[in-house]
Amino acid sequence: MLDLIIIGSGPAGLSAAIYGIRANLNLLVIEKDYEGTGQVALSSKVDNYLGLPGMDGYSMGEQFRQHAVDFGVKFLEASVTELKQDPGDKHWIVKSSDGSENEAKAVIYAAGAVHRHLGVKGENEFSAKGVSYCATCDGAFYRGKVTAVVGGGDTALDDALYLSGLCEKVYLIHRRDEFRAAEITVSKVKAKENIELVLNSQVEEILGDERVNAVRLVGGRTLDINGIFIAAGSVPVTDVVKGVAELNPAGYVVADETGITSAPGFFVAGDVRTKTLRQVVTAVSDGANAATSAAHYITNL
Numbered sequence: 001m002l003d004l005i006i007i008g009s010g011p012a013g014l015s016a017a018i019y020g021i022r023a024n025l026n027l028l029v030i031e032k033d034y035e036g037t038g039q040v041a042l043s044s045k046v047d048n049y050l051g052l053p054g055m056d057g058y059s060m061g062e063q064f065r066q067h068a069v070d071f072g073v074k075f076l077e078a079s080v081t082e083l084k085q086d087p088g089d090k091h092w093i094v095k096s097s098d099g100s101e102n103e104a105k106a107v108i109y110a111a112g113a114v115h116r117h118l119g120v121k122g123e124n125e126f127s128a129k130g131v132s133y134c135a136t137c138d139g140a141f142y143r144g145k146v147t148a149v150v151g152g153g154d155t156a157l158d159d160a161l162y163l164s165g166l167c168e169k170v171y172l173i174h175r176r177d178e179f180r181a182a183e184i185t186v187s188k189v190k191a192k193e194n195i196e197l198v199l200n201s202q203v204e205e206i207l208g209d210e211r212v213n214a215v216r217l218v219g220g221r222t223l224d225i226n227g228i229f230i231a232a233g234s235v236p237v238t239d240v241v242k243g244v245a246e247l248n249p250a251g252y253v254v255a256d257e258t259g260i261t262s263a264p265g266f267f268v269a270g271d272v273r274t275k276t277l278r279q280v281v282t283a284v285s286d287g288a289n290a291a292t293s294a295a296h297y298i299t300n301l
């Protein structure tokens with residue numbers, strides 16, 4: 001039996017793996033994406049991680065993963081589909097999409113979060129045909145074109161700024177009249193001549209033929225666009241842990257920075273945990289803490 005299974009190889013899972021292996025734990029990381037490194041890979045530039053200013057997120061993720069590989073961490077490429085605790089000695093049984101069943105004394109759940117959908121007409125129909133959830137991934141396809149960004153937080157405003165450097169014009173559609181983003185980012189957005197703020201507005205329908213060509217807002221105003229970037233927040237990935245540990249009303253696994261959850265031997269780290277700041281630096285910190293908690297738990301078994 002393994003000491004530890006880590007689910008997810010984003011910054012939290014990889015940091016947990018490094019702390020776990022240095023604590024001499026026999027561990028396995030299960031990750032559903034091919035050599036996945038989590039959401040950080042979607043960031044065009046990570047400017048707020050200490051000591052690595054201006055690094056693109058893809059390279060940062062690769063560097064994190066290589067660190068784990070160099071330390072001898074073993075990976076399984078599969079999606080975890082079920083988690084349960086043995087009623088006898090309370091070890092954990094982890095079933096994955098490849099049919100494998102791995103057993104460990106403890107689990108660290110670091111499955112992160114995914115983009116929230118608007119749930120409006122046309123959104124699914126035009127997905128990858130003008131509807132995108134990642135400006136840094138798809139923005140270059142809209143060079144010289146007109147796009148819209150939906151949202152009012154840091155991601156939305158960052159996306160609008162990024163796109164303003166590529167597109168002829170960017171509409172920033174937000175349902176309120178104030179943004180939740182950092183003040184410095186709001187100032188930068190307001191200073192951009194080719195970003196038009198469309199405030200107190202909600203998307204009713206995304207329109208098009210083969211591809212997106214317009215967006216209709218509640219109230220009837222229609223904006224002609226070539227693409228729309230949805231940046232309406234994220235939702236925790238917790239389907240497989242419902243009933244395993246306590247979740248808060250928004251679906252995040254309840255734990256403080258120790259990563260200790262309501263279920264013995266089940267720890268949580270990164271964006272999927274209850275916390276206020278979801279960033280690379282806090283995910284990495286969570287991974288270190290959760291692995292340390294897991295090592296103590298295993299020692300005391």
Ligand SMILES: Cc1cc2nc3c(=O)[nH]c(=O)nc-3n(C[C@H](O)[C@H](O)[C@H](O)COP(=O)(O)OP(=O)(O)OC[C@H]3O[C@@H](n4cnc5c(N)ncnc54)[C@H](O)[C@@H]3O)c2cc1C
Binds near residue numbers: 010040043046048134
């Ligand atoms: C566009 C964008 C830009 C960002 N820019 C910055 C920035 O500039 N600075 C910054 O600090 N932060 C930034 N962030 C946030 C940062 O990327 C996240 O806070 C961080 O990646 C969270 O790490 P994590 O390990 O908790 O989760 P994630 O990065 O979400 O990784 C979770 C991993 O778990 C895997 N997984 C999920 N479910 C399963 C399953 N059932 N089985 C197996 N594997 C599974 C996923 O495939 C994924 O690889 C950005 C995020 C985005 C989306």
